[in-house]
Amino acid sequence: MDFRLTDEHRMVQQMVRDFAQKEIAPLVKEYDRKHEPIPGVLERMGELGLLGISIPVRYGGQGMDYITLGLVSEELEYVDSTLRVVMSVHMGLCALSILHWGTEAQKQKFLVPLAKGEKVGAGAFTEPGHGSDFARIQGTARREGDVYILNGEKMWISLATKADYALVTMRTDPHADPPHRGLTAFIVDLHSPGITRGDIKGKLGVRAGSTGWIAFQNVEVPVENRIGEEGEGFKVTMSAFDRGRYTVGAGAAGLIRAALDASVAYARERRTFGQPIGHHQLIKEKIARMARDYEMTRLLYLHTGWLMNQGQRFTRQASLTKWFGTEAAFRAAHDAIQIHGAYGYSDEYDVERFFRNSRGAMIYEGSSEIHTLIQADYALGYRYDKPLRKELPPYDPDEWLAE
Amino acid sequence: MKIVVPVKVVPDTAATIKVEDGRVTWGDAPLVLNPWDEFAVEAALQMVEKHGGTVAVVSVGDEHALEAIRKALAMGAKEAVRIHDPALAHADVRATAQVLAAAVRKMGDVDMVFFGRQAIDGDTGLTPMYTARALGWPFVGLVSAFPEMDPAGRTFTAERSVGEAKQTLRAPMPAVVTIAKEFAEPRYPSFMGIRKASRAKVPVWSLADLGLDAPAAKVRWPEITMPPKREVKVEFIEGETPREIAEKLVDKLIEAKVL
Structure with a gap:
């Protein structure tokens, strides 16, 4: 058993510490008071390579291991939780889900720009009436030919108004029993017609961050944007x-x-x-x-x-x-x-x-x-973990x- | 062009420095690249990005010096050498400068040597000048910009920060300079740089490799003590009116010979 971090780990840790101390720490109090994100923070994280940290180099990432993702999360939250939230949703929920479940074409189309920091990702799962009982979400995705039509509302979504793409889970089978078998996941371009979104005001914390809602009204999502199989969304x-x-x-x-x-x-x-x-x-x-x-x-x-x-x-x-x-x-x-x-x-x-x-x-x-x-x-x-298909x-x- | 940046490993700026048993100690505080040296590395990288060439770093010290070397490599330096020899255990500024000068000569075809203005531990700020003297090269201190750098014509123009004024001067190459913090904010290491730096094998040169005998130190440290603790006394001046308080304050200041 070796408890030592590698030189690579330590250097990344120091680099992120320097970035957060020099560029974020002096501003965070002011923007927390104003309930506004620090201007340009996502762009800076992208320039530094943080938005592709644990993604293979061939997909535009930095090729660092998963421990590095943890170390970076620790260093960012040391200064402010809003920075770590970016790693959680962009990397944890969105980019790594495409690495995990996506086809090669989906990786090329969505993962590469996310890893390069050209696009920002989020995860949209929770709904106004469903959080912990996620299996019973009400938002729907109805297949019509080569597209799915998405309808519903997602709530408490980090980076809702900042992200370009989101991993979105909707109900494709309203009669599924048990209900979690009726869910399907998609990677959705949040600039698509039919999407409206906004920020939630009056939060207790993460005030320098962005938390919001996303409404889907007859949003067309191509079949090739489905992540995993139909019914595998849970x-x-x-x-x-x-x-x-x-x-x-x-x-x-x-x-x-x-x-x-x-x-x-x-x-x-x-x-x-x-x-x-x-x-x-x-x-x-x-x-x-x-x-x-x-x-x-x-x-x-x-x-x-x-x-x-x-x-x-x-x-x-x-x-x-x-x-x-x-x-x-x-x-x-x-x-x-x-x-x-x-x-x-x-x-x-x-x-x-x-x-x-x-x-x-x-x-x-x-x-x-x-x-x-x-x-x-x-x-x-x-409870025990059954092997996943992937x-x-x-x-x-x-x-x-x-x- | 080839630019050499001598770098030093120092205790982190947040470290608590103490003197124990006649020796300076900083406990288990981490070691870092001397912050002033980061400006020199940044300036060197900008110069080779503009004019082509390579940046090489050199450091005198034991394995701890690798912390400084690796940071410079992660920022973008391409080559590195560490100089270590038991005979250098008590090297002073002059001895260190002779070693650095010999290393610069051995590296060959060096156009410029960029130093940080001083190291935050010893704080003498003398090594760059001694190195220039040992090399027989011109020295320019506290450079905040290079309006012109002409490796082919073997000259450069440097802008110096001198208090609130600026001085521009021209000098021949090769030369030794120190870089002021006004030059540019040092970049963060890139992930590619970090990967390369963590895998880099840094060659170690001994005095024999440099063709040097152990340079004799001229400075001895007969005693090291902590600066005396400053005693601060606080006294509240009371009075019925602001005028009375002010008058009492003035009397006190005159009595203490402050005014």
Whole structure:
């Protein structure tokens, strides 16, 4: 067992850290206050190659392994969750789903521009009335000749108004029993006629990000844009969630580390009762819990990334990483505010933003309740992973770096 | 053209520097490419992108120096050499400069040497001048732009940042320069660069390879101590009116000989 990161991992980590510190950290507070994305941030991430990070070079990507995707997610969320969200939806839900399930023609047409950062991807699954009970979504796709006609509304979609393409799952068989067998996934050009979209206002967190809705009204999608077989949409979507959850969990490690670093700095300087508050036992307890949870979340996501590299199924591990990491991040941000006292309650310090940002991650990509049930069912033997028709390709450096 | 950039590995800028048992230590803080050297690498890369050629980096040090070398390679430098010899353990600025000058000569056909303005650990800022002296080449400090670079004509024009003023001067090539931060913001390493850098085999040259005897250090460090802690006292000046407070403040400042 080798716990060391490679030189390549460390250099990418440092590069992303420098980018986030130099270009995002000075602006994020202002744009979080304004509820607006930082201008040009997606373009910069594309220029740096981050939008194609774990995609083979022959598809326009950088050919890095899946662990690198986790490391990048951690570094981005250390500065602000909105940056990590981009990796979760563009890479986790959209680009890697095409790599996993797409035909060669679909990879050439959609994956290459996504990996090069020329196009931005998203995943559109949740509906106003259906989140955790995803199998019962109401949006429809009706086949007519060489096209499917999509109708319905998707809600709480990250990058809804920024993305060019989205992986969209709709119901193709309204009578399917069980209902999850009636779903089909598509890659949809979001500039198509019949699509309207908008941003959701008034969010608690990720205010410098874009979260919105997408409405489909008789949107024609060519048959060749179907991802996987008809009726396979539930599996395609769940596998996309596996990857999304991996990045959310890895990002949570970044948020915990950010809360820890801020708390340590403050606890060393702030004095009460004649000494720095870091000497008070109840402050130490909070700091210790953050340090513990950071290490645990990090180990969980690195293990998940390793399973992905090996081509092994990682559904259980990704769920555990996401569940543990996001709850730990919320606790860390909450404790960080307590350590900062009244100052932590003000946006003069970053910890209140960490707290607000940490909350949503306990709901999206499978709520904590869903992950609790998933983990219990694995442990009780009520749930196991059946092989998929296609598996996510393992990381093979020779193949991934080939032109 | 061929540009050599001598680089140094230094403790991260966020490291806490301490003196323990007469030695400077930074605990387990990470080592990084000297931030000033990043500007030199950037300037060199821009020059070869414009005029053709290669950028080579050279660093004196043990295996830790690879951190600095790999970063420069990841940014786009094509060649690298590390110089390591037990006899250099106590090398001072002058000795280091002699070694660097010998390395530049050995690399051959070098048109320019670009340094960062200083290293953030030693902070002497003298190595570039000593190297120029050892090579017998002209030296230009704090270059913020090269309005002209003519490798064929063997001359260049450099713009120097001098306080709030700028000075433009012409010099022959080869030359040694230091690069000011006004030149350009250093680029991030590219993924392609990172991959190449992580796989690069960096040759190691010893003093024997350079045809040098161990250069004698002229500077000795008989004692290293932390700067004394500054004692800061805070005193609240009270008074009935702002005028009274101001008058008391002025009296205090005169008493402390600040005014």
